[in-house]
Amino acid sequence: MNFRLARVWIAAAMLFARVEAADAHIIAARLGDFYTGALHPLTDLQDLILWAAMGVLAGSLGAAKGRWLVLVFPLGLLAGLVLGRVFGVVSAGPAADAGMILVLGLLLAAAARVPATLLCAIAFGLALMRGAANAGDLGPETDRLLFAAGLACAGYAAITLTMALTLTFRRLDGGPAVAWRGIAIRAVGGWIAAIGLMMMGFALAT
Numbered sequence: 278m279n280f281r282l283a284r285v286w287i288a289a290a291m292l293f294a295r296v297e298a299a300d301a302h303i304i305a306a307r308l309g310d311f312y313t314g315a316l317h318p319l320t321d322l323q324d325l326i327l328w329a330a331m332g333v334l335a336g337s338l339g340a341a342k343g344r345w346l347v348l349v350f351p352l353g354l355l356a357g358l359v360l361g362r363v364f365g366v367v368s369a370g371p372a373a374d375a376g377m378i379l380v381l382g383l384l385l386a387a388a389a390r391v392p393a394t395l396l397c398a399i400a401f402g403l404a405l406m407r408g409a410a411n412a413g414d415l416g417p418e419t420d421r422l423l424f425a426a427g428l429a430c431a432g433y434a435a436i437t438l439t440m441a442l443t444l445t446f447r448r449l450d451g452g453p454a455v456a457w458r459g460i461a462i463r464a465v466g467g468w469i470a471a472i473g474l475m476m477m478g479f480a481l482a483t
Contacts, residue, residue, distance in 0.1 A: 309423075310419050310420040310423035310427070311420075311423040311427040312427060313424060313427065314411075314423065314424035314425060314426065314428040314431070315427035315428065315431040316427075316431070317411055317427075317428070318407070318411065318428070318431055318432075318435075321410070321411075323371075323374040323378075323410070324407055324410075324411075326469065326472060326473075327374065327377060327378060327381070327403055327407060328407075328432070328435045329435070329439055330378060330381040330382065330385070330469050331346070331350070331381060331399075331400055331403055331436065331439075332346075332435060332437075332438070332439025332440045332442075332443065333385060333439060333440075333443050333462065333465060333466075334381055334384055334385055334391070334396070334466075335396065335400070335436065335439075335440045336439065336440040336441070336442070336443025336444045336446075336447070337388070337443055337447065337459075338390070338391060338396060339444075340440075340444055341393070342391075342392075342393040342396055343396075343440045343444075345393060345397050346396070346397065346400045346436050346440065347433060347436060347437055347440075349397045349400050349404070350400050350401070350403075350404045350433070350436045351404070351429040351430075351432045351433045351436075352401070352404070353400065353401040353403070353405045353408060353432075354404045354405075354407065354408040354428050354429055355408065355428075355429050356401075356404075356405055357404060357405040357406060357407060357408020357409040357411075357412070358409070358411060358412045358424075359408075360405070360408070360409050360412075361408065361409035361410070361411070361412025361413065361415075362412050362415060362421070370480070371476065371479070371480035372477060372480040372481060373406065374406070374476070375473050375474075375476035375477035375479075375480050376473070376477060377403055377406070377473075378469060378472060378473030378476060379473030379474055380399075380473075381399075381466075381469060381470075382466050382467065382468070382469030382470025382471070383466070384466070385463060385465065385466020385467075385469060385470075386464075386466035386467040387463075387466075388462075388463055400436075404432065408428065411428055446458055446461075446462070447459065447462065
């Protein structure tokens with residue numbers, strides 16, 4: 278009985294080891310570049326701040342205007358990635374990124390009623406810049422299609438989730454009791470503008 282139980286345990290351990298190795302091989306060989314493209318923006322402070330600020334701005338303007346960014350922003354990232362690879366455009370520079378952060382923060386702080394067309398143009402230009410910046414880390418062995426798909430999915434998720442959270446936080450149908458939430462969003466815009474101004478100073482100083 279003990280011998281039979283030992284054989285069962287050995288067979289189960291071998292099967293588990295083979296399954297784990299197969300999964301690791303599939304992820305590394307076929308899906309690794311997708312995850313690289315999706316997670317790479319999380320390693321860049323400019324991406325984190327800019328994407329979050331863009332989503333909050335879109336959410337503060339309402340769903341009717343912000344929903345266009347769900348399509349425009351990922352397309353801008355893909356266009357920037359292509360431009361970065363074809364023409365060698367890697368990044369607009371720290372000063373340009375800081376300037377964009379400053380502009381987005383000021384628009385939020387001022388509660389500016391940005392038209393949908395201008396909002397889409399800002400989002401596309403921002404995505405174009407950051408897509409080109411992410412293209413700088415594409416290696417010769419990287420699967421560009423998987424990397425691009427991962428980056429576009431990350432942009433879609435970031436904009437959609439940030440915008441949805443902002444819309445939920447605002448709760449325009451809540452009446453005067455939640456009017457302070459609009460002030461809180463404007464305060465966040467002031468902090469974003471301050472970060473952009475500080476980054477601009479560092480960029481110009483170096």
